[in-house]
Amino acid sequence: MIRTIVGLIIVLALSVVVISSVPDYSLPSGLQGVGQDYTERGVNDTGSVNLVTAVVVAYRGLDTLGEVVVLFSASTAVVLVLTLVPMGANPTPSSSIVAFTSGVLPGSIVLFGIYIITHGHLSPGGGFPGGAVVASAFLLVMLGSNKIPGKSKLLASIESLAGVTFGLLGFWGMMMFGQFLNNMVLPAGSPGKLFSAGIIPLISLVIGAKVASELSGVFSSYRKAGGDE
Amino acid sequence: MTLLAAASIATGVMMLVAAVAALVVKKLISAIIIVGFVSLSASILFLLMDAPDVAITEASIGAAISTVIFLWGKGKIGGEE
Numbered sequence: 001m002i003r004t005i006v007g008l009i010i011v012l013a014l015s016v017v018v019i020s021s022v023p024d025y026s027l028p029s030g031l032q033g034v035g036q037d038y039t040e041r042g043v044n045d046t047g048s049v050n051l052v053t054a055v056v057v058a059y060r061g062l063d064t065l066g067e068v069v070v071l072f073s074a075s076t077a078v079v080l081v082l083t084l085v086p087m088g089a090n091p092t093p094s095s096s097i098v099a100f101t102s103g104v105l106p107g108s109i110v111l112f113g114i115y116i117i118t119h120g121h122l123s124p125g126g127g128f129p130g131g132a133v134v135a136s137a138f139l140l141v142m143l144g145s146n147k148i149p150g151k152s153k154l155l156a157s158i159e160s161l162a163g164v165t166f167g168l169l170g171f172w173g174m175m176m177f178g179q180f181l182n183n184m185v186l187p188a189g190s191p192g193k194l195f196s197a198g199i200i201p202l203i204s205l206v207i208g209a210k211v212a213s214e215l216s217g218v219f220s221s222y223r224k225a226g227g228d229e
Numbered sequence: 230m231t232l233l234a235a236a237s238i239a240t241g242v243m244m245l246v247a248a249v250a251a252l253v254v255k256k257l258i259s260a261i262i263i264v265g266f267v268s269l270s271a272s273i274l275f276l277l278m279d280a281p282d283v284a285i286t287e288a289s290i291g292a293a294i295s296t297v298i299f300l301w302g303k304g305k306i307g308g309e310e
């Protein structure tokens with residue numbers, strides 16, 4: 001109890017210090033610098049209506065590749081550590097509500113995730129959020145079943161294939177225009193159409209497949225290491 | 230104050246209250262569920278602030294996936310606080 005109160009006092013004191021150190025902070029009016037440049041030229045440059053995806057995949061595509069590598073190494077480490085943990089017993093059966101829901105919902109969740117991935121350049125979303133949504137459907141399936149998931153070569157192959165394809169798409173731009181991940185190797189098309197925006201939809205697909213398979217692999221190894229809940 | 234600002238502030242206050250509740254609540258499983266609720270409120274806050282991209286990611290990763298992983302972790306270590 002005393003520890004809680006002392007912690008609360010320390011946090012309050014720190015927040016007073018932080019808040020009082022920024023008294024005259026004001027939001028800049030309008031966009032400036034690189035943000036303004038992206039919003040003005042983004043649609044013409046990339047053909048993507050969703051400017052967030054244009055920045056994430058086209059302008060800063062190399063950073064996204066780095067992010068994918070970080071996720072890959074993190075999931076590899078989790079799987080590696082969890083294979084050292086002895087296999088748990090079969091989890092206790094879930095309640096009938098969870099069991100029923102996990103039989104009904106995952107199909108539509110996967111469909112929604114695929115929609116988010118394929119329409120990343122048109123509506124909010126893209127590869128990463130869509131892949132996470134697809135993975136959460138697999139998570140729901142695992143929650144509803146009381147069996148331990150078996151070994152799956154498919155997940156690992158999808159993951160590796162997606163990673164290699166991302167790199168190859170980047171080198172395609174390097175071969176044609178001398179620039180890694182150049183978006184203009186495919187025609188930009190008319191903005192707002194499903195088949196437009198150069199290689200952005202392809203990269204979204206690749207990222208979605210990679211994120212979904214990686215997260216699903218992490219879940220299944222957690223499940224194998226024995227969750228009883 | 231506009232309706233949007235009022236809703237954002239209400240969501241933020243709700244998040245703060247829930248975050249403190251997660252610290253002081255006795256049962257570990259309640260704390261995990263409350264942390265999931267904080268994530269869900271954060272996702273609503275992102276949506277109110279015109280960032281639907283971030284809101285989708287936060288809702289699926291923060292609210293769904295990490296809550297379940299915490300639950301499985303609790304099942305693994307067993308026991309209460």
